[in-house]
Amino acid sequence: MSRRADKASGGGGQADEMVVPRSVAVIMDGNGRWAKRAGLERIRGHERGIDAVRTTVTECARLGVEALVLYAFSEENWQRPRREIDLLFKLLTRFLVDERGTLMDNDVRLLHSGRRARIAPDVLRLLDETIALTAGNGGMRLSLAISYGGRQELVDAFRQLAGRVARGELQPEAIDEQAIHDALYQPSLPDPDILIRTAGEQRISNFLLWQVSYSELHVADVCWPEFGKEQLHAAFRDYGRRVRKFGKVL
Ligand code: FPP
Numbered sequence: 001m002s003r004r005a006d007k008a009s010g011g012g013g014q015a016d017e018m019v020v021p022r023s024v025a026v027i028m029d030g031n032g033r034w035a036k037r038a039g040l041e042r043i044r045g046h047e048r049g050i051d052a053v054r055t056t057v058t059e060c061a062r063l064g065v066e067a068l069v070l071y072a073f074s075e076e077n078w079q080r081p082r083r084e085i086d087l088l089f090k091l092l093t094r095f096l097v098d099e100r101g102t103l104m105d106n107d108v109r110l111l112h113s114g115r116r117a118r119i120a121p122d123v124l125r126l127l128d129e130t131i132a133l134t135a136g137n138g139g140m141r142l143s144l145a146i147s148y149g150g151r152q153e154l155v156d157a158f159r160q161l162a163g164r165v166a167r168g169e170l171q172p173e174a175i176d177e178q179a180i181h182d183a184l185y186q187p188s189l190p191d192p193d194i195l196i197r198t199a200g201e202q203r204i205s206n207f208l209l210w211q212v213s214y215s216e217l218h219v220a221d222v223c224w225p226e227f228g229k230e231q232l233h234a235a236f237r238d239y240g241r242r243v244r245k246f247g248k249v250l
Contacts, residue, residue, distance in 0.1 A: 018233055021193035023067040024060060025215065027207055028052070030199025030223030033193045037223075043087045048225035050156055054102060059229050060214045061106040061140040063236075068142050069113060071207050075149030078118060092146065094136055096126040100133060107139030113185040114148035115156070117250035143186050150209030157183035157210075184210060191215065194239045198231075216242045 028049060035045030053070060060068045073088060080088075092202055103110055108219045110131050116124060127146070160183045164170035170179070181187055192208065195215040204212065220227060243250070 016237060017240045018236040020063045020065060020236055022065070023069075023190040023192045023194075024065050025069040025071070025192035025195045025208055025212070026056065027048075027071045027195070027197040027201075028224040028227075029197055029201055031225060033199060034223035034225045042084060043091075044076060045223070045225055046088055046091055050091060052224050052227045053095065054099065055228050056232060057099075057108060057140075057142055058102060059232055061108050065140055067192075068140060069145055069186075069189065069192065069208065070142070070144045071148065071205075073146045073148070074206060075115070075147060075152050076206065078147070089120065092144075093123050093126050093232055094236055096123075096130045100130055103130070103134050103142070104137070106139045108134060109132065109137040109139070109141045110134045111141055111143040111186050113143045113145045113153070115152060116147070119147050141189060142197070143189060145207070148185075148207075150204075150206045153185055153208075154210060155179075156185070180210065194218055196220060196232075197237050198222060198227050214244070214246055216244070 031045030031049045032042040033045070035042050038044070048153040056070075057068065072092060077088070078085065102108075110128055110133075112131065118172060120129070127144075157180055161170065161175055165172055165175075168242065189211075191211045191213070194217075195204075195207070195212050196218045197203070198220045200219060200221045202217075208215075216239055218238050220231050220235065222231055
């Protein structure tokens with residue numbers, strides 16, 4: 001195992017070498033399909049998805065990943081049936097309480113990426129409490145993308161910058177890539193080195209649109225409830241084979 005994540009060049013790793021990325025983002029897809037195949041209600045797939053979340057968080061932390069962003073609930077997910085939304089948020093709130101020990105034991109600092117406006121106050125309270133509880137942890141940062149959309153994040157960032165221009169705090173010429181990055185929800189997080197998506201779908205689905213410019217994409221065929229250490233290691237081995245040129249000539 002080695003780390004080659006922030007090298008601008010590469011050359012490809014050994015065929016089976018696992019390279020631990022500095023920053024990982026995951027689109028956790030296929031909970032519903034997994035449940036349907038097992039003859040269960042969709043929500044059972046989300047429930048089983050929590051186990052995959054716990055495994056991924058602890059294994060990424062153990063391997064030394066610095067930042068992990070999990071797409072837990074998109075802006076578009078608000079269009080799902082009310083019952084599924086309510087059950088998803090019940091699971092999220094349970095996670096925010098039950099997994100505090102896991103986060104503390106693994107020195108993980110919790111963050112949130114997304115809009116707060118539509119999230120119920122009791123969920124926000126638990127989210128904020130867990131964020132505060134883990135604020136002193138110096139290990140991996142875990143951002144849960146809840147009520148998150150990549151386009152909405154950019155809209156919010158541009159509004160924030162426009163407000164600063166209107167108040168005379170910022171010159172339009174000073175708006176550069178760094179200024180936009182600094183106006184994102186979690187500017188302290190490095191851009192993902194790898195974006196993992198499960199259930200075989202090859203789409204970005206409005207996730208981290210600004211940040212994934214140079215992320216390596218890894219699509220796992222298994223549904224999210226089936227994603228475990230083995231699949232995570234396979235993703236990191238795949239990452240180890242990538243040659244990252246960032247538009248340059250090696
Ligand atoms: C996509 O599967 C998954 C989601 C919309 C929600 C992901 C949520 C979890 C894994 C559980 C809670 C998360 C945390 C961080 C505690 P889908 O329902 O779109 O599956 P389908 O495409 O097969 O229908």
